[in-house]
Amino acid sequence: xxKIIADLDSAVADIADGVSVMIGGFGGAGAPIELIHALxxxxxxxxxxxxxxxxxNNAGNGAIGIAAMIDAGMVAKMVCSFPRSSDPRAFTExxxxxxxALELVPQGTLAERIRAGGAxxxxxxxxxxxxxxxxEGKPVAEFEGRMYVQERWLKADVALIKAELADRKGNLTxxxxxxxxxxxxxxxxxxxxxxxxxxxxxxxxDPEHVVTPGIFVNRVVEVPDPRQEEALLREGSR
Amino acid sequence: xxKIIADLDSAVADIADGVSVMIGGFGGAGAPIELIHALxxxxxxxxxxxxxxxxxNNAGNGAIGIAAMIDAGMVAKMVCSFPRSSDPRAFTExxxxxxxALELVPQGTLAERIRAGGAxxxxxxxxxxxxxxxxEGKPVAEFEGRMYVQERWLKADVALIKAELADRKGNLTxxxxxxxxxxxxxxxxxxxxxxxxxxxxxxxxDPEHVVTPGIFVNRVVEVPDPRQEEALLREGSR
Amino acid sequence: xxxKLTNAQIAWRAAQDLPDGAYVNLGIGFPEMIxxxxxxxxxxxxxxxxxxxxxGEAPPAxxxxxxxxxxxxxxxxxxxxxxxxxxxxxxxxxxxGHLDVAVLGAYEVAENGDLANxxxxxxxxxxxxxxxxxxxxxxxxxxxxxxxxxxxxPKLLKHCSLPLTGVGCVTTVYTSLAVIDIVERRFVxxxxxxxxxxxxxxxxxxxxxxxxxxxxxxxxxx
Amino acid sequence: xxxKLTNAQIAWRAAQDLPDGAYVNLGIGFPEMIxxxxxxxxxxxxxxxxxxxxxGEAPPAxxxxxxxxxxxxxxxxxxxxxxxxxxxxxxxxxxxGHLDVAVLGAYEVAENGDLANxxxxxxxxxxxxxxxxxxxxxxxxxxxxxxxxxxxxPKLLKHCSLPLTGVGCVTTVYTSLAVIDIVERRFVxxxxxxxxxxxxxxxxxxxxxxxxxxxxxxxxxx
Numbered sequence: 001x002x003k004i005i006a007d008l009d010s011a012v013a014d015i016a017d018g019v020s021v022m023i024g025g026f027g028g029a030g031a032p033i034e035l036i037h038a039l040x041x042x043x044x045x046x047x048x049x050x051x052x053x054x055x056x057n058n059a060g061n062g063a064i065g066i067a068a069m070i071d072a073g074m075v076a077k078m079v080c081s082f083p084r085s086s087d088p089r090a091f092t093e094x095x096x097x098x099x100x101a102l103e104l105v106p107q108g109t110l111a112e113r114i115r116a117g118g119a120x121x122x123x124x125x126x127x128x129x130x131x132x133x134x135x136e137g138k139p140v141a142e143f144e145g146r147m148y149v150q151e152r153w154l155k156a157d158v159a160l161i162k163a164e165l166a167d168r169k170g171n172l173t174x175x176x177x178x179x180x181x182x183x184x185x186x187x188x189x190x191x192x193x194x195x196x197x198x199x200x201x202x203x204x205x206d207p208e209h210v211v212t213p214g215i216f217v218n219r220v221v222e223v224p225d226p227r228q229e230e231a232l233l234r235e236g237s238r
Numbered sequence: 239x240x241k242i243i244a245d246l247d248s249a250v251a252d253i254a255d256g257v258s259v260m261i262g263g264f265g266g267a268g269a270p271i272e273l274i275h276a277l278x279x280x281x282x283x284x285x286x287x288x289x290x291x292x293x294x295n296n297a298g299n300g301a302i303g304i305a306a307m308i309d310a311g312m313v314a315k316m317v318c319s320f321p322r323s324s325d326p327r328a329f330t331e332x333x334x335x336x337x338x339a340l341e342l343v344p345q346g347t348l349a350e351r352i353r354a355g356g357a358x359x360x361x362x363x364x365x366x367x368x369x370x371x372x373x374e375g376k377p378v379a380e381f382e383g384r385m386y387v388q389e390r391w392l393k394a395d396v397a398l399i400k401a402e403l404a405d406r407k408g409n410l411t412x413x414x415x416x417x418x419x420x421x422x423x424x425x426x427x428x429x430x431x432x433x434x435x436x437x438x439x440x441x442x443x444d445p446e447h448v449v450t451p452g453i454f455v456n457r458v459v460e461v462p463d464p465r466q467e468e469a470l471l472r473e474g475s476r
Numbered sequence: 477x478x479x480k481l482t483n484a485q486i487a488w489r490a491a492q493d494l495p496d497g498a499y500v501n502l503g504i505g506f507p508e509m510i511x512x513x514x515x516x517x518x519x520x521x522x523x524x525x526x527x528x529x530x531x532g533e534a535p536p537a538x539x540x541x542x543x544x545x546x547x548x549x550x551x552x553x554x555x556x557x558x559x560x561x562x563x564x565x566x567x568x569x570x571x572x573g574h575l576d577v578a579v580l581g582a583y584e585v586a587e588n589g590d591l592a593n594x595x596x597x598x599x600x601x602x603x604x605x606x607x608x609x610x611x612x613x614x615x616x617x618x619x620x621x622x623x624x625x626x627x628x629x630p631k632l633l634k635h636c637s638l639p640l641t642g643v644g645c646v647t648t649v650y651t652s653l654a655v656i657d658i659v660e661r662r663f664v665x666x667x668x669x670x671x672x673x674x675x676x677x678x679x680x681x682x683x684x685x686x687x688x689x690x691x692x693x694x695x696x697x698x
Numbered sequence: 699x700x701x702k703l704t705n706a707q708i709a710w711r712a713a714q715d716l717p718d719g720a721y722v723n724l725g726i727g728f729p730e731m732i733x734x735x736x737x738x739x740x741x742x743x744x745x746x747x748x749x750x751x752x753x754g755e756a757p758p759a760x761x762x763x764x765x766x767x768x769x770x771x772x773x774x775x776x777x778x779x780x781x782x783x784x785x786x787x788x789x790x791x792x793x794x795g796h797l798d799v800a801v802l803g804a805y806e807v808a809e810n811g812d813l814a815n816x817x818x819x820x821x822x823x824x825x826x827x828x829x830x831x832x833x834x835x836x837x838x839x840x841x842x843x844x845x846x847x848x849x850x851x852p853k854l855l856k857h858c859s860l861p862l863t864g865v866g867c868v869t870t871v872y873t874s875l876a877v878i879d880i881v882e883r884r885f886v887x888x889x890x891x892x893x894x895x896x897x898x899x900x901x902x903x904x905x906x907x908x909x910x911x912x913x914x915x916x917x918x919x920x
Binding site: 264265266267268295319320321322323324326329330333334340342343344345346347348349350352353364365366367368369370371372412413414415416417418419420421422449466467468469472 | 746747748749750763764765766767771782783784785786788789792793817823824825826827828829830831834835861862863864865
């Protein structure tokens with residue numbers, strides 16, 4: 001069960017053109033900056049992987065992380081709830097120029113669709129967005145006197161996740177509000193790739209405290225002292 | 239925010255006739271024996287609450303816990319996945335005599351229906367039970383070439399839960415595999431009543447390790463050294 | 477007393493209605509200000525969509541931990557008894573009816589409780605965040621808003637003209653001029669500024685105001 | 699060699715096919731025996747529906763912790779790297795296709811992969827547990843069973859007569875006489891006991907056996 005990968009480049013080496021990539025994080029908290037940048041560097045070197053569909057709550061900030069992917073021209077489509085970040089220049093430019101597609105999903109629906117993808121639930125009903133533009137074209141149904149919208153599961157080929165601790169079997173913990181979408185994305189992707197601040201021996205994480213069990217994790221690469229997107233932006237790093 | 243209740247009798251005093259009660263536990267692990275017995279004693283004293291619908295994975299074992307509720311005649315209906323325990327006499331007798339109703343639900347569907355109840359999802363699709371007797375009368379639909387069954391959420395008036403630690407704000411942890419259905423039931427009940435082996439100050443449970451956040455919990459009663467159903471059965475306690 | 481309340485005064489007024497022991501989600505921006513004015517001795521637990529229950533005030537400048545933020549991406553702190561959880565659990569709290577109150581801003585509110593607050597129509601980048609979930613989850617949905625637009629047009633209307641956030645979801649509107657409950661698809665005036673006549677307020681409101689026992693809307697200078 | 703395999707020998711044979719690094723759920727009873735025969739050096743992580751990943755063997759008698767049990771309510775231990783989770787997460791693993799193999803017992807298996815293993819019909823207390831979830835979740839669904847009933851009737855059939863657990867779900871059947879894969883809704887014979895002719899095996903099987911390259915089914919004395 002060799003889930004530990006030696007370096008970032010190897011961890012993202014086989015991500016193909018045109019695949020869907022879930023990326024953990026809400027704003028800067030939980031953004032796997034080093035994994036993303038390894039992917040951007042690979043694209044700069046080889047022209048691949050391009051034409052990606054990226055699933056994240058936001059659509060990049062400043063010129064790092066997902067914004068760097070967008071600036072590099074790797075991203076064909078964003079699936080997100082809130083593409084207006086504090087500095088959404090990269091996405092906004094391309095979107096208004098018609099060079100990137102957007103699927104806008106309410107945040108709770110986005111979370112539940114990803115969980116459904118991981119849990120084998122192809123569709124579910126939610127009150128969210130009933131009667132709004134975002135429900136147009138979707139089946140609706142009445143349950144117990146109230147109207148609901150049918151939403152479909154969301155899966156991805158790859159998930160890129162930032163964890164705090166990881167063991168060799170892939171069990172993960174997260175740091176504070178950096179948890180957000182990551183445990184769900186780990187469930188919903190065919191291949192889940194994790195950067196962990198520290199890799200520990202199996203048993204070092206109390207079985208009661210595991211947040212993502214190893215069954216959902218395929219690859220772990222250790223990235224000590226990872227960069228934090230929001231902190232980088234505030235330092236003026238671009 | 240006074241969630242701490244002084245004693246077991248007060249904790250279950252207002253449970254009414256005819257309500258639905260989710261009871262945590264899988265086999266003996268997680269069964270809130272003291273809360274259940276407080277309810278059975280109240281019924282013995284007052285004749286109330288009767289005609290209950292009880293939701294649990296099993297249908298009681300020996301003559302304690304849920305089996306004691308059934309023997310007392312308080313239970314009109316069981317909703318469960320596996321009513322054949324090691325000693326299911328109490329349920330079997332009444333069921334074969336037509337004196338208790340049974341809604342049989344596959345275990346994963348039971349868990350997901352309860353979660354859906356807590357998460358505001360009135361219905362979802364699952365592959366489980368498609369083409370079987372347990373799907374009869376339920377809507378089916380095809381998604382991506384595969385057939386699925388529509389299942390509805392399951393809520394309850396009351397949940398009885400056994401936790402390990404609880405704080406004054408209702409945050410909970412569980413002990414090992416005693417976790418099982420309890421975090422889901424806490425979400426899905428109008429009133430969630432918890433017996434905790436130890437009540438601690440807010441902050442004593444690491445925010446990273448909280449399993450059930452206090453928002454899902456209404457009442458907590460401390461029961462140090464709680465009895466364990468399986469251990470009691472093996473001691474020959476009846 | 478000025479002719480209309482400041483945002484801080486609107487926030488103060490809304491804060492007076494927070495029930496003791498309530499679980500509350502304050503929307504990004506203006507609604508966040510409500511936390512500052514919570515009455516002494518009342519315990520309120522704040523929820524943020526990105527996975528924290530019972531967060532506290534902002535840390536001092538320079539002591540921010542950017543993994544400890546709220547939905548507005550502002551740094552926060554934790555109260556004793558806080559908890560972290562993932563996004564699906566967080567929106568289970570929202571959608572499952574576990575929040576007592578959600579407070580949002582508004583572009584428009586209709587008398588039937590419809591809310592428009594996420595899109596001003598084509599031509600910009602649309603963004604919805606958690607608003608559509610919050611309006612259909614919390615037991616009470618409050619709106620804090622100016623009573624009229626910058627151009628002086630009513631924001632409280634017979635029907636919303638902008639894309640909806642939710643249908644029939646708003647329960648109370650705290651404006652710069654009044655406190656208005658939505659009851660059976662009508663605007664029911666609960667309080668208005670003492671210096672303003674009912675007719676003046678009606679003139680600035682795009683749908684009929686129902687006057688019950690109207691009290692004076694009195695707030696401190698802030 | 700006896701004329702048919704014991705349950706232990708069937709379990710041994712199935713265990714030889716466990717892939718290295720696999721996540722596996724062993725059904726209550728007979729399938730649980732497979733864990734004992736896992737080949738040396740192969741790493742297998744066991745899942746139990748009631749919320750544990752990577753549990754180990756039974757503890758010594760007297761050292762049981764009855765909060766640490768498997769789906770069969772038997773006491774277990776933990777391996778390093780184990781994890782606890784609640785029932786919805788547990789069945790997300792099952793239904794979401796995260797298990798590599800689930801192994802179950804059977805009353806009947808049909809050539810199209812239908813399985814009947816939960817109900818012998820009216821007159822008793824029905825109980826289904828997690829079987830219906832497991833058969834539609836794991837990537838491979840194995841059945842371990844006697845080839846025939848106690849009365850000598852075939853258990854491998856053209857169609858099941860008992861209430862179904864799942865439709866078209868079984869991928870391989872390990873019986874007391876043979877190893878049979880279900881491929882495109884047909885029984886494809888992979889191995890049979892060396893002492894038995896194809897015709898004898900076909901006679902004890904209720905649907906057509908497809909013979910590809912049939913190998914000898916050889917197991918140790920256990």
